[in-house]
Amino acid sequence: MQLKIKIKSGWNNTSLFGIVLIAPLLLWIVVMIVYPLISSIWMSLTDVDFLGINSNFVGISNYIELITDVEFWTAMGKSMIWTIGNALLQLILGFTTALIINQQFKGKSFVRIWIILSWIIPTIVLAIIWRWILNSSFGILNYILQLFNFVEQPIDFLGSFQLAMPTVIFINTWRWFPFLAIIILAALQTIPVEQYNAASIDGANSFQKFIYITFPMMRPTLSVLGLIGTLWSINIFDVIYMLTRGGPAGATETIPVFVYQKAFQEYAMNKASAAAVILFLFLSVFVVFYFKIEPTFREDNFLN
């Protein structure tokens, strides 16, 4: 009786209003995230081929097949190369660019605006432009390289097993580093100029200022970028697929491309779902690990 009263008194108008406010978001999460996730997990435990056609429960056999499949681990390896390659290149270029455009120079506003151009180009346009530029038969890059005698034969950037992955990483970096540069620039501008002035009075050189002032002050921003960037990067499908379709001969087949090929090229929706679930688990573990080791995300730092 007492409990009943407690619950009853707990449901006041404010609580109801709160529930009404969060209900749309909860509904969205259930429909757009929870349902597809549960659906994927279910499909990964069946022998479904085409979507929804004749499926039987097969337990974890899809997972066993996948983890003993060389192609899956090759794709996992490609995903690692892709993610680390992008992270390093984008960080170096983004940081360098941010430091440059944080200086005072003529035309700074123009540079700051137009630097994000590559980021706002739709992916399909970007893919077509780069495929044309790099085309070994009629691309402008090979034309220039041959015109100035840098190479004798045109280079098949996207068609070579060795060059395809670095090329695709370069193109993705070209697209995203300005975004990083803008975020880093915004963070750089929050560092009080007095700290640099004080360091100058104490005789610190530029490198010391960077190590002892800029970098520590930037750490929270870089930590967040590191986390979000990794999650985004590893899940990128569009740029790779539009440029190479995962080829040539699997040279750029990362896990998202592998999932797509399994689902829509090989019609193995079950194995595609299993691969997607493994990727989901892998990323979840990564996030937990990242939160544990990165001081920025410790609870006391959050509270501060």
Place this chain on the structure above:
Amino acid sequence: MKKVGSILLVMGFLVGVVSFAVFGQQVEIKIWHMEQPPHRVKVFQEVIDQFNQNNPDIFVKQQVLDWMNAYQKTIAAIQARQAPEILFTLPDFTTVIKQTGAVQPVDELFMELDQKYDFIEAAVKPYAYDGHIWAIPTYGMIHMMWYRKDLFAQAGLDPDNPPRTWEQLLTTIEQLEENGITGIGVPASYHMYTDQAIYSFMIAGGSHQIFNENGEIVFDNPKTVRTFEFYQQLVDHSPQGITGWSWAEPQLAFNNGTIAIAIEKGQFLSPFEEESGVDGSNLGVAPVPYPADGQRGSIYYPNGMMILTTDQAKLAAVKKFLNYLYEPEVNGKWFSMEPGLFLPVTNATLNSESFWSNPIVAQYQDLVKLMIEQSEYGRLFGFNHQSVNQNIGKIAGQYILAQTVQEMVVKGLSPEEAIKWGEEKMKEAIK
């Protein structure tokens, strides 16, 4: 009085609108096809417009798909109950889409059209199995060896005597190269074009059987190895970039003189003069060369139309539209969307004025006749036995032949290793 009149006028208008909405609804027919180039879409639209104009109760609408994602989009559309009423197809594509249960047998409609227009048997055969006909053939496409007579002459070769055998082909290429001309361009991309090109050489080399009579994969055999070895030689003579080739690149390279020989279908006719800047008489065509102990032949695709609706009103509309489309006058005009690429599949169109009077077909009449003749030697993987092997769609849909070529060309596997890889991949696909 004026007010009452206005009210009556408005009411009359509303009644008219509601009546049209309720009783005057058009039957809409969606057609999905894979003929992407804008000029083909334009001609097809003209054909459709004429039908729509004469049949106000039906509205036919075309939508274009890319072959590279036709499998995925079609299956997704069927699952979402958004499939078109008419879906263009190839024999291997049909075997896959049929498994969704959405493809309707077209026996009755086929018989009706056959009585009027007389279909060529080779075009129907790949669609006839399991006791039914699963698609109405639309047009045929055949692979040929295209060559530039002007470049042959420049290299001191006889332009009217193209290579007939594999040995002659290699000698010709070498002679062209000695004169600074890249002899040939063959694809090595993850694309349907590569599937088609390698299979044309497999037919010529006598290794056209991917399955045996029992439906087992027999891809890994000495004749296939020999064909892949020969193909690797052609790749070595091809220009850079072939690992990314789709339909446009070889035509561009051929027309701008980068390569002297290409293996492709009949779309080379139409733009040749304009793009190459030389007279049309410099365009040569010949059957795909074959080895001394091989056979004449190349890949032949009878395209078709599947029907994916069971709605009686829509079926009646589809029937009316197809009866219109196969009238030789209309059929001939329709094929003018890419003269020479689309070869007639009915004797009515084959003997019609409307087909042969097209300016491009008329200009290259001998070449078109040779293509029609070559069609008699045409084959298609998975359709070489009495019964159709319906697993072929899973192999064709993944472009496993093209993937095998890539393993050899891009990864550097030997032909034997690549073929072993391909056979395993095929077995995995049909498991």
